[in-house]
Amino acid sequence: MHVVIMGCGRVGSSLAAAVERLGHSVAVVDKDAQAFRRLGTDFHGRQVVGGGFDRRVLVEAGIEEAAAFAAVSSGDNSNIISARVARETFGVEHVVARIYDAKRAEVYERLGIPTVATVPWTTDRLMRTLLPDGVASAWRDPTGKVAVVQLPMHEGWVGHTVASLEQATGARVAFVMRFGTGVLPTPKTVVQADDLVYVAALSGTISDVTSAAGQSPEEAS
Structure with missing residues (x-):
């Protein structure tokens, strides 16, 4: 299976390494060529410099044969636009976008784009670590x-x-x-x-x- 990841920050690089360890092919897209240093020397996938919603860049990353696309850059707008292009233009079946603003996640869900609202998810993880006997959610909807x-x-x-x-x-x-x-x-x-x-x-x-x-x-x- 081929996976395209937009954003080579800590999340994107970690996700790329994890997907590659499972034996899948991976392409990572980022505007900053220096960001690919996070991938390490063991990464064998494609590294494509450019915007995640640029069709030419996505084609170079192999979006036409991709089965999954993850938009995990630091910008909500870039993530959701890229995710929509992957889903609506290229017909990628499995698409997800990371969203920092939980209030906007509901809108994106209505567009058919699964989202991960970073702040509520991170808060729950911290709660489980800090207060193991307290109440932390086992699941939270994307809007929080x-x-x-x-x-x-x-x-x-x-x-x-x-x-x-x-x-x-x-x-x-x-x-x-x-x-x-x-x-x-x-x-x-x-x-x-x-x-x-x-x-x-x-x-x-x-x-x-x-x-x-x-x-x-x-x-x-």
């Missing part, structure tokens, strides 16, 4: 508005239904891990001891959700 979190619960919720938990917390139970197996619950599903409950909630409400779940059902109601 909706998160899926593992919900720490008061032991009193054992024996109560998912519907009552949702009513008390205002969150939606997305799935339950029970004895190592994922379960898609119904409103009548009863919480069992040792269940790991994951809920979907608006990012700004997570503290309220976890606070309600941390109380006994009687206190939360």
Whole structure:
């Protein structure tokens, strides 16, 4: 499989090396020829100097036979324009763009371009490192508005239904891990001891959700 990467910063160079280690061919595009130094001497892919949304540059990088394209430069506008050219002009099937402004990610998603909102993703990673016992999202939508979190619960919720938990917390139970197996619950599903409950909630409400779940059902109601 051939992959084209636009942007040879720390992310782009690391991604290029990882893709090449998997045995795929890679081409990296960057306006600054000096940026290719990050690739190291072990990199054997193409290095193309130019803009990521310049069709001639993309053709030189092999976009016409590419199965995937990643736009990971430092500019949101450059990333999304390049991603759209790859998808709409050259018909690349797998396209992703890194976006720093999470508020704009929703707009780009509507254009059919999967995005990675850097700030929310990085924040969650830092949370997991700094506060291993705290609540950090297991998944967040590209806009950063909706998160899926593992919900720490008061032991009193054992024996109560998912519907009552949702009513008390205002969150939606997305799935339950029970004895190592994922379960898609119904409103009548009863919480069992040792269940790991994951809920979907608006990012700004997570503290309220976890606070309600941390109380006994009687206190939360």
